[in-house]
Amino acid sequence: MEIAIPKPVERENYLNKEYGVWSWLLTTDHKRIALLYLISITFFFFIGGFFALLIRLELLTPAGDLVQADTYNKLFTQHGMVMIFFFLIPSIPAVLGNFLVPMMIGAKDLAFPRINLLSWYLYIIGGVMMLHCMLIGGVDTGWTFYAPFSTNFTNSHFIEAGLAIFVAGFSSILTGLNFVVTIHRMRAPGLTWSRLPLFIWAHYATSIIQLLGTPVIAVTIVLVAAERGLHLGIFDPKLGGDPLLFQHLFWFYSHPAVYIMILPAMGVVTEIIACFSRKRIFGYSFVAFSSIAIAVFGFLVWAHHMFVAGMSVYAALVFSFLSYAVALPSAIKVFNWTATLYKGSIHYDAPMLYAFGFLGLFTIGGLTGLFLAALGIDVHVTDTYFVVAHFHYIMVGGAVMGYLGGMHFWWPKISGRLYPEGWARLAALIVFIGFNLTFFPQFLLGYLGMPRRYYDYSHMPEFQVLNVLSTAGATVLGVGYLLPMVYFLWSMRYGKPASDNPWNAAGLEWKTASPPPTFNFDEEPIVTWEAYNYEELDAPHEQEVPVAR
Amino acid sequence: MPDSTVVGLHHEEQDHPELLHHFADPQQQRDASSLGMWVFLATEIMFFGGLFCAYLIYRRWYFGDFAAASKSIDMALGATNTAVLICSSLTVVLAVWAAQTARRTLLLASLAITMLLGLTFLGIKGVEYKQKFDEHHVPGASFSFDHEEIPGHPGQYANPAHAQIFFSLYFVMTGLHALHMIIGLGIFLWLFLAAWRGRFTPEYNTPIEIGGLYWHFVDIVWIYLFPLLYLIDRHA
């Protein structure tokens, strides 16, 4: 008589708890919402990347021979708007933050799960509006939509684009609100502020910026839309308005916005460096407080985007000085990461490769920011490719590397599978090489005088060589980005199942199953240990590794 | 909004039917809701703040023109509206107190009167807007502000373009404020209906409290709008 051996029942987790489209579209589980965001922002990354591809193709030759001037204006505008508002700003907070913040503090969910779902729907609505706008002809004002061009002169669909950004902005505000309340009110017993993972501190600081800055650009968009639709004259010099007022209000948000993009990546890198050096983070409080300092100082420097716009030179001096000050907390972090690596037991897994990439590229990007903060240099390199290279080093070399590193680090937790390490290391290398080949030539181009937002540089044909290098690099970079998408998807079906803690990392999220159950922990954790307790984790197992009691 | 979907009710949920499953206890839920509303109000401060920034800059630049424009809006209506909102803030705190002390009639009456006062505010605003429309002070194609004297400077006339900036800001700021009032009315309608159905007890009345916070904030915005827009230079 044969005995049927029952198939092992897969443990219930947040992925298999319920099936069906509505169980996803109406979910309030922060982990499912994180995945909804993951799919959406990846989609917009492709769109933004597509525009980048067209830009780089146009710039292969000095003549404007691929697209017309107006079309090129739309390309760089939409590349910027999509990448900033629909990819970078949500990326780490909405995907990794949503997934991990409750888990890292031992909570069952965020404070307001339904508002979390609303955040995603607002993002989608904004995204659909943006797509529609692009399909019916797009917008050509530059992602910075300066008045009076955006209010009076452009023939493109700015109002719809502006409203799309407005709606997506509320998604960002609500995410920030959720994180702040969650981190204040829902930490597990024993989890004091000084025991929090620095990823949490980073997201807390990011949330403060999202909450205080986004409303200002929201109201600015209202003013521009009103002026455009009703011919008001608030920013119109002919009617007594001041275009610089637009720039003040715009950059009051848009400068801190860059810290929304980089702070979460810094949080990710901190977690990765600690884990793959098997060490506590050097100078925990310095790193924690520098996150808050970046959030506060970040609001003090916005007019460094306006040095040549006609503002008062005395105010420019003040903002220049403050812009130097804002570099300090970032530098403190770089020193602390380096000190953490020192005498650490370094493991070169893919997440760590991305972290190393981040360290170098963010440092270069940050230092070139200081060049730009100096009034004398800024006069020459503003609105050139120097600026373009500077911000891509931080946003792509920094934030996107941080995002990819984080996706690799937490992939086993999110999916319950291991990604193929060999391919991942290869992809990291390709990304690093492709990135530098794309953007380093742009520093040189800018310094030599090539202006940004030009589709035709035939009066400066000597720039072609560097442009060709840049485009070649962009192709390599594109391959580097495609690889993880392929092998992550592959791993969901064919990857090795992951254990609870494949990296033997510190942090509450690693003390529950991979993938986690819907309510994260079987029992509420009680924290009695400091963050990054790698000495205990790596100690030979005569003593019990601390677990939730 | 009860949402106890956890299998095997914890005793907390049996004692506290309003407790949402992801919170450890009612106190945590209350504290989270309250902090959430305060943080949201902080974002609203920045939202209106951008408009106040624009307003302050242009008022400094075009003081005389702004004074002339301000004189043409009805101060009595503005002052009345201020009083209306102050009364409504009183009825809001009375509603919160009534919920805390299980006074159902007072609770329902306070919520209803708050809504009535809110509607009164909007009605008066409508009258003001109509006045501006009739006088061609609405910015846009049919705007005109000719031959209006600058207060205190007889013979000097306001620049219509600058006056239009005043009115643009006037309509955007009071319009946004009115939109927030309308949303507030919606919130209070929901609170009224929930109170009617007996939802609120001394133990659970957080929605009224945080709805109240929102209403008071809208009142505070008006407390600043009134002198800034209506009282620039009324002594000439």
Add this chain to the structure above:
Amino acid sequence: MSEHSSSSPLKMYFAVFFALLAGTGLTVFAATLDLGPFNAPVALTIATVKATLVALFFMHVWHASEKLTKLVVIGALFFLLLLLGLTMTDYATRPWS
């Protein structure tokens, strides 16, 4: 929430209510006087006193058990002042350039 007896918050609420109405009357009256450059500061001061009364007593910030509430309010006001103040550094000093 509040440990006060049931009548004392009422007294406070009505006191604040009358103060707010009085403040409104005062600000209208002050606007009709010629205070030179002080008309605006006076109006804004009265408005700030009224707003503070609403925040402290109607919004219960005065009796807030959580320091965090006060921190959120002060923090938001700080950033608002940053927006206004730093922008003014440009507008106030532009004529000097």
